[in-house]
Amino acid sequence: MDISTFLTYLNNYIDLTDEEEALLRAKVVRRTYLKNQYIVQQGDVCTSVNFIISGCTKTFFMDAEGQEHIVMFSIEEWWTSDLGSFTSQTPSDFNVQCIENTQLIQITYQNLETLYRQIPKLERFFRKIVERAFVASQKRIIRNFSLDAKERYKIFEHTYPRINQRVPQYMIASYLGISKEFLSKIKSQLINEQ
Template identity: 45%
Template sequence: MYQPLYNHIKRFVDLSDEEEEILTSTLKSFSFKKKTFLLEQGQICRSNYFVVKGCLRLYFIDVKGVAQTTQFAIENWWISDLTSFMFQKPSDFFIQAAETTEVIAIAHQDYEKLFERIPKLEKYFRLIFQKLHQASQQRIMFLYSFSAEERYRHFNGLFPEFVQRIPQYMLASYLGFTPEFLSKIRTIK
């Protein structure tokens, strides 16, 4: 049941059978239908989610009332409102299933205990957070440096299968333009 997560962890650190058992005792699996909210603005994020199958998105509502997607998570990616999760403060974000999605969750109450019992997990999450931070920095750079069309072409070049999976309005929001503009870009060869 948790094998996809263990396979992902093994790409970064090796866990013993005993450590896997400790981890297994704290994990929970959930399935969410498309459009289900895992977190809504104002709630406290209680879990960090590893996507086994499907797609989740993290977004906020801007001052104009428009949803602005800041992150997607597909298979083998983690997603959470890290500020809310780490500090147990109300969230400014929503986490929603963009597709029917299966996740493995680690609850906040178990997080520090896991690090104490399995120090290798602290290294694993440090490496994951470094990758997440790098991806966020790259995305910000692309938002400021690339034209809208260049952002789309670059993203489509990196993740062509993903571009086909998610609704056009979500992709447009993530890339920083309107769905109408995305439709126009897609028709240009």
């Protein structure tokens, strides 16, 4: 449950020499947040990218009417951040809040820039990670336009069973872009259908 977990994960994607591992160890920190704590708050500059060792977070946006809109959930072995805020070091549009006690590996903006210079293959690594995230985001847009709420829920349930089990239903409704009452109705329909 320490930085080794993170290095093991990284070594699945890029081969790190011992020196490179040492450089990384020097520039990343492990941090624990409690349930409900914020990693990033809307309006603040997002200072780090965060790799989740254990726990679960939600990334959401609070609209003008005070309504919460969940953009993504993140669990073990995934990255979370407000990337727009982080990359341009400007105030963030999103909040990232822990839904469970959460252990992270954090890399600050300055440290990541240094690491990119010291270990250029990290550029390649993050290029691939962001490509994957972008592709998932595009597919989500399409699903939101071409499928009704029940289909979207069925896909969510099937694609992210681990999230579906851990996260309260009203948050899943927000992620799907529907009201909690309507998700409740969908779930009871799905039960009656079988």
